[in-house]
Structure formats: structure tokens, C-alpha cells
Amino acid sequence: MSLTQSTYREAIRQALLDAMHADPSVILIGEEVGLYGGAYGVTKGLIDIFGANRVIDAPISEPAIVGAAVGAAMTGLRPVAELMYVDFIGMTMDQLANQAAKSRYMFGGQIGVPMVLRTQGGTGRSAAAQHSQSLEAWVMHTPGLRLIMPATVNDAYHLLRQSLTQPDPVVFIEHKGLYTLKGDLDPDTPDGAWGQPVTRRKGSDLVILSYSRMLHESLAAADRLAASGIEAEVIDLRCLNPLDEAPLIEAVKRTGRAMVVTEAVVTGSVASEIAARLTESCFDWLEEPILRVGGEDIPIPVSPALERGSIPSATLIHDTAQWLVTRKAPEWAA
Amino acid sequence: MNAPHLPTNTAALGRYRMMRRIRSFEERVGELFLKGESAGSMLHLSIGEEAVVGMTDAMQAGDTFTTHHRGHGVFLGRGADPKRMMAEIAGKEDGYCRGKGGSMHIADRALGHLGANAIVGGGIPHIVGAGITYRNGGTGQISVAFFGDGAMSQGILYESMNMAALWHLPVIFCCINNQYGMGTRVDRSAGHRDFPARAAAFGLNTARADGADVEAVHDAARTLVQAARDGKPGYLEIDAYRFYGHARMDKSPYRTADEEATGRARDPLSAARTRLSAHGLATDDDLTLIDAEAVTEMDAALSHAIAATPPALSTMFQDVYAPGTPAPRPQAERLTAILSEGARA
Numbered sequence: 001m002s003l004t005q006s007t008y009r010e011a012i013r014q015a016l017l018d019a020m021h022a023d024p025s026v027i028l029i030g031e032e033v034g035l036y037g038g039a040y041g042v043t044k045g046l047i048d049i050f051g052a053n054r055v056i057d058a059p060i061s062e063p064a065i066v067g068a069a070v071g072a073a074m075t076g077l078r079p080v081a082e083l084m085y086v087d088f089i090g091m092t093m094d095q096l097a098n099q100a101a102k103s104r105y106m107f108g109g110q111i112g113v114p115m116v117l118r119t120q121g122g123t124g125r126s127a128a129a130q131h132s133q134s135l136e137a138w139v140m141h142t143p144g145l146r147l148i149m150p151a152t153v154n155d156a157y158h159l160l161r162q163s164l165t166q167p168d169p170v171v172f173i174e175h176k177g178l179y180t181l182k183g184d185l186d187p188d189t190p191d192g193a194w195g196q197p198v199t200r201r202k203g204s205d206l207v208i209l210s211y212s213r214m215l216h217e218s219l220a221a222a223d224r225l226a227a228s229g230i231e232a233e234v235i236d237l238r239c240l241n242p243l244d245e246a247p248l249i250e251a252v253k254r255t256g257r258a259m260v261v262t263e264a265v266v267t268g269s270v271a272s273e274i275a276a277r278l279t280e281s282c283f284d285w286l287e288e289p290i291l292r293v294g295g296e297d298i299p300i301p302v303s304p305a306l307e308r309g310s311i312p313s314a315t316l317i318h319d320t321a322q323w324l325v326t327r328k329a330p331e332w333a334a
Numbered sequence: 335m336n337a338p339h340l341p342t343n344t345a346a347l348g349r350y351r352m353m354r355r356i357r358s359f360e361e362r363v364g365e366l367f368l369k370g371e372s373a374g375s376m377l378h379l380s381i382g383e384e385a386v387v388g389m390t391d392a393m394q395a396g397d398t399f400t401t402h403h404r405g406h407g408v409f410l411g412r413g414a415d416p417k418r419m420m421a422e423i424a425g426k427e428d429g430y431c432r433g434k435g436g437s438m439h440i441a442d443r444a445l446g447h448l449g450a451n452a453i454v455g456g457g458i459p460h461i462v463g464a465g466i467t468y469r470n471g472g473t474g475q476i477s478v479a480f481f482g483d484g485a486m487s488q489g490i491l492y493e494s495m496n497m498a499a500l501w502h503l504p505v506i507f508c509c510i511n512n513q514y515g516m517g518t519r520v521d522r523s524a525g526h527r528d529f530p531a532r533a534a535a536f537g538l539n540t541a542r543a544d545g546a547d548v549e550a551v552h553d554a555a556r557t558l559v560q561a562a563r564d565g566k567p568g569y570l571e572i573d574a575y576r577f578y579g580h581a582r583m584d585k586s587p588y589r590t591a592d593e594e595a596t597g598r599a600r601d602p603l604s605a606a607r608t609r610l611s612a613h614g615l616a617t618d619d620d621l622t623l624i625d626a627e628a629v630t631e632m633d634a635a636l637s638h639a640i641a642a643t644p645p646a647l648s649t650m651f652q653d654v655y656a657p658g659t660p661a662p663r664p665q666a667e668r669l670t671a672i673l674s675e676g677a678r679a
Binding site for chain 2: 027029053054056058059061063064066067068069070071072073074075076077079094095098099103104105106107108109110111112143144146166167168195242244280281
């Protein structure tokens, strides 16, 4: 099939559409996924094609939506449960962390839960503290779950298709600020294997590790660094569990400098975990400590200015990277 | 309560046999615990709740179910092998879950047991999902959640009931009301104790049966099961009494000896025995033989569990994820890689 232009939103819809055509056991269940077409329009029209038995409009009952998906997965369906905002994941944590994540293990390998929990997180729409969080660390912390966070249009399509073939529960976190992102979609060619990071930009001076929307800020920062002669390698992690560390270790050893950039708050974060792992593996190769650049440790404010200011910008990433390489302190550090 | 029910066929004898096996199993598993051979520090006995057999007997092969803390009787009622159950509770390799689950997480896919749950109400929504599977597939199967009155205070029960009614799912919510959620008697936890009325408010078929009368439970269950297969979900309440404390070491200081004596007088097992005998469906000799067989069987299960092999330490890393997918890396392996001279080049 040929390359087409698509949006991130449309790529996810296309993935669901193609998956449902290919596999009759795929069902969607969630609030507003049917007639309304999804709060962000991702599931638009699918109910007309597949009917109300496969595109199930659920009551506002997040714990039971995830719980029903667990039971459907246990009995042979491949449910895609939708949680409108990742912020509501706390309500479902029993079903996600105690049920979906643990069934295979507790039951001695007899009962797997091949479901996908689709949700979206992040900032950018002035949705304030209860609709803007980046809670991937809660998921990554739980053995038994897989965690995917696509940054590009092609990944939005392929990583979702591939998630729908996994034997274990996958939490698939989209970014609300990326739905209108345009890019190339090649339905036949994934960017890389599911579970593996992809190098988005080669460079020899330092490596920037990121995922989801912060990948784009990191790439913008890398462009600006290049203008002043610093070549940053940018790696898109894509999948946080399983996390394939080998290519990350290779890149960090090669450059001797690394930073992890996320939108989530820094304390107890995915960035902290990755920085620690790479420090353990690459200590003797490091010229500088591995830095974490992330969201301020605050709830997300509604003011667009405050919201923007609370998460990393290309400027912050650029200045931090420049400091790592040149030891030249940025203006704001003076 | 209804008048005592008269058993009309020999199936009643089978139900008596199963109740006796459950009672003996629980007695022996209690011994396992007291001998220090139980892997789990938690053991919840279902003695007094054996009339649940009236419900498990109304289900068919292929039907699935979930249980919670007190589910041994339900699982036996659906055909579990007591040796493998006891071995699981002892944390042994040939247990149903290879020693990973124990009493509170026992499951068997082949018998339709989708899992016991140690979160009050945690297994309830799974029957909603199973119900979607069976409704969409037109398989004719049903799924049943077994839980106690403690779960009547969990919100997910009501979310699940609403979905079951809304989507016409072939499911049954089966509450074994043993009067206690851990140490709190139901009149101290429920503002309104007519639980079937709560279920009826969601549009479910409801019934309440005397938990001292297995045949009454069975009659109510059959009606609900048939309706559920036709897409009308149900709620069955079995009014029972938990003979012992919440867990094995709980001496029930929160209730009186008088209350316990009254509760234990409503013994579904002795009631069934008396009626079978009184109506000439079995002789005392027959019943005594059944009792002895159960004891022999469960003695063997207990010995088997104690003698069985514990799982190898390396199995701890198995089944976190499916075979063939990236699995957790043992910590020792990680540390070795970091600390070895080779890594420091």
C-alpha cells in the first residue's frame, strides 16, 4: 500500500477499523465510543460498521468498563477498553493492577488477559489538573502490564495494531496534543518492532531519550543544537514496558552524555527509572550525570501560560543539552 | 422463608454428597493451616455455606464463574479435584496455579473457574465481560459471580449490575449472605438490608433462598439460570451463616456464643441429611457411607498436599507475561552484568 498523509487521530481510527475487520473478536467498550464517536473523535462511525455488540457504549462506570474488558479477554474476546482520560485510571486501578496485570501469574499461567486499554494523557488543551496528567509511571510500576506511548502518526497506527496481537494487557496512552498531528502513514511498514525503541535522529555528542509528545520538542531542540554545532541523537522509546535497554545503553556509551525528557512530573517518574538503569549500566562511560527533564512537580494549572511553563519546552531541552555538552550554564541557571 | 423443601429425586443425594465433601475439605484444609502446612497466611472457610451447591448444580459444563475469599465450596461444586486444590493452598507445584495463587486466587480454566479474588467484589465485573463474549458468540453459556454480603457495599457491583441489565447479559450475581463482612455484621454495614430489592432496582430477576435448604436454593437457581441463558440477568441471595470466624485464626470476639449456636443450628448439611432420611431417599447406612467416603477422600487430599513438591525458585519469573514475550529480568542477572569486570571493559 502506498504512503498516505494522515493525522494521529485518523491513524488510530484506521488501526481500530482494520483490526476489527481482520479479527472478529476485537470489540470496543467505553464511554461515548459509539454514537458520539469518541470524546476526541477517534472511534467515529465504527458503530455504524460493526454494530452495537462490537462497539459498546458504556455507562460512566470506569472500574466496570475495565473489569468487563478483563472478563471478555479471559473468555476469548480481544477488547479495547477506552478510558476517556488517563486521569481516571486511578478509579480503575483495582481492575487494571490487581486483576488484568496479575491474573496470568496468580493463576499459574492458565488465564491471560489480552486486552488493550486505550487512553490519552498530557497537557495542551487547558484541561487543568484532573484532565491533563501524565500517569505512565503508575502503569510502568506494575508487573504484568505492557505500556505503549506513540509519538508519530505511523506509530499510532502500527503500535496499536501490534498491541492487539499481544497476549497480555497493554496500556496504550495517546497524547491529547497529538491528535491533529499530521504525518506519513504507511500501513504496510512499521517504524520498528513492537517493544523496541527507534532512533529518530543520529548524533554523536549526546543522546536525548523521549517518547510521546516530548519527542517532538526534543527533535526541535536537536535542530537548534545542530545550528550551534552540537549533534544530539534522539531516541523515541515508544514502548516503556518491555523496555529494550540494549540500544539505549549502546547510544549512551557512544556519546557519554544523556538526558531523558518527559512531560510527566519528575519525582518517581519513568525518567527517573530510565536514568537510574542507564547509570547502572553505563557509569564508567558517562562524562556527566544523566539528567532528567520533566514536568514541574505540580498539578497542571488551567492557565495556558502556566500549563506551558510547567512542562519542558524545546528551549529548556536545548539549554540543558548545551550545558551537558559545553558546561556553559544557560541564562536561567545564572 | 419458605417451608422446608421436599427433595423429589436422587439428584438431591448427589447434592448431599457434594455438601459433605465440601465440609470435609474445609475441615481438612483447616488442619493443613494448623499444621503450618498452608502456604497462605489467610484461609477463609465456607463451613455453613454448603447450600451453594444448589446453585453450582444448576450450572452446566461450559458455564464460567468467579469467586472471592470464601470460594472453596463453589469450586468443588463445579468439579474441582480436592487434591489439586489442597496442593495449591499448600503452595505446591501440582496445585491448580502451580503454587502462585493459593486459597484466594485459585482458578481452573478447564472447569470454567475464571479466578478467585482477594479484592472484595474484584471478580464481579469479569462476568460482565464473559457475558458479552457469550451473548455476542451465541454460545448459550452463562457466567456467575459468587461473592459475600461484604461485596454489597462495593460500587463495582452496582456498575456491573447496571451493565448486565442494560446489555441483557447471560449472567447471575450470587450473594452468599453469611451475615458478616470480615468482623462486621451486615446490620452494621448496610443501611438497607433488602439486597434483592437493590438488584431488582437495576432490572434483574431476583430470588432469595434459605441457605439451610439446598433444594430451595436449587429451585431458585434453576429458574434464574434459565432466564439468564435467555438474556435476563439475575441475582440470587443465599441466606446462610458463617460458622467460624472470617479467617482461620479469627475467634469471632465480635459475636456471642448464643448467636453462634443459633446460626449453626441452621446447618444445611444436617438439614439435608435429615430430610433425605425422613423421606426415604437414602438409608442411614447409605448416608453414613457417603460421609465416610468424603472423609477418606479429603484425608488423602491433605496427605497429598503435605507430601507434594514445592515449586522451583526459578518458576517465580514465569507467567508474569505470556511465554515467548520479554519477561522480567532476574535481579541477580542485572547486578551481575553491572558488577562484572567485563562490563567495565
